Amino acid sequence: MHKTLMASLTLGAALTLGTAGAQSLSAAQSKLNAGDWQGAAKAAAALNTSDGYALAAEATTLGAGLTGGGKAMYTQAQAYAQKAIGLNKNNAEAYFELARAQGRLAQTAGIMQSLSLAGSMKSNLQKAISLKPNMASAYVALGLWHAELYAKGTAARAATGAKADQVVPNFNKAVSLEPNRIIHRLEYARALMLLGGGNKAQAAAQLNKAVSLPATTFWDKRDKQAAQQLLAKLK
Structure with a gap:
């Protein structure tokens, strides 16, 4: 077979497999979105x-x-x-x-x-x-990391380097990247509550935003419900 034709067929096969893989991954993602x-x-x-x-x-x-x-x-x-x-x-x-x-x-x-x-x-x-x-979820997780370990007390803070002043900047970065994700707002509120002090109003503000956002996936709906329940406890 002519080398150019062989190369063309090989490239075509690779593109087909790549497209099929992307479609299969998309199908798996659709299953997850549905719960x-x-x-x-x-x-x-x-x-x-x-x-x-x-x-x-x-x-x-x-x-x-x-x-x-x-x-x-x-x-x-x-x-x-x-x-x-x-x-x-x-x-x-x-x-x-x-x-x-x-x-x-x-x-x-x-x-x-x-x-x-x-x-x-x-x-x-x-x-x-x-x-x-620009991975917003990673900033959310990093903000929670600092909040949860800081809340565990002095020993955990000393062992891990968790800092209260790293919580808000990480969450602000996340919501600036993806302002309409319910889970980001919910986790932000949870992190603020872990820090205690005078964060109740700020936590409520994040929860109010969370419950105002559209829920499209199975997981969004669960997160919105959780935000509604947490907001009710804060009132």
Whole structure:
């Protein structure tokens, strides 16, 4: 076969496979948006791509939060994210999902393991931001990291370097990038409440914004409901 024709056929096949992969990933994302986290995780992992494993990690972490799946599911999410990084060390979403899974694992672990995971989580969030500086979710997670560890007291602050004055700047960056994401506003309010003090009014302002935003996915609707419930408690 003529070399030019062979090259053309090879390129055509690659483009077809790339298009099919993108469509399959989109289909898995659609499942997740509809709340079918199990179907999304299975379909995304089956792609055996970095983006697929990152999505499988996201779906598994969200599913664990929904079902109370606990340590086993967060460990699985962590494994998916690590596979994603293994296939593409420049996948910002994979580092973010690894950090998110580690954060959830830290909540189920003892204090020493929790602090160890906290350090790794921060490093992975910083890596995600270095690869994708406009990733709003990473700034949300970093803001929460500081808030949650600061709220644990002096020992946790000393061990991790968590600072109260890093919470608001990270959340402000996130909402400036994605002002209409309900989850960002909800987590901002939660972080402000963790800091205590005179943050009730600011937390309420973020929750009022959250409940005013349109909810398009299954997860958006859950977050909006959570914001409504938290707002009612603040009043």
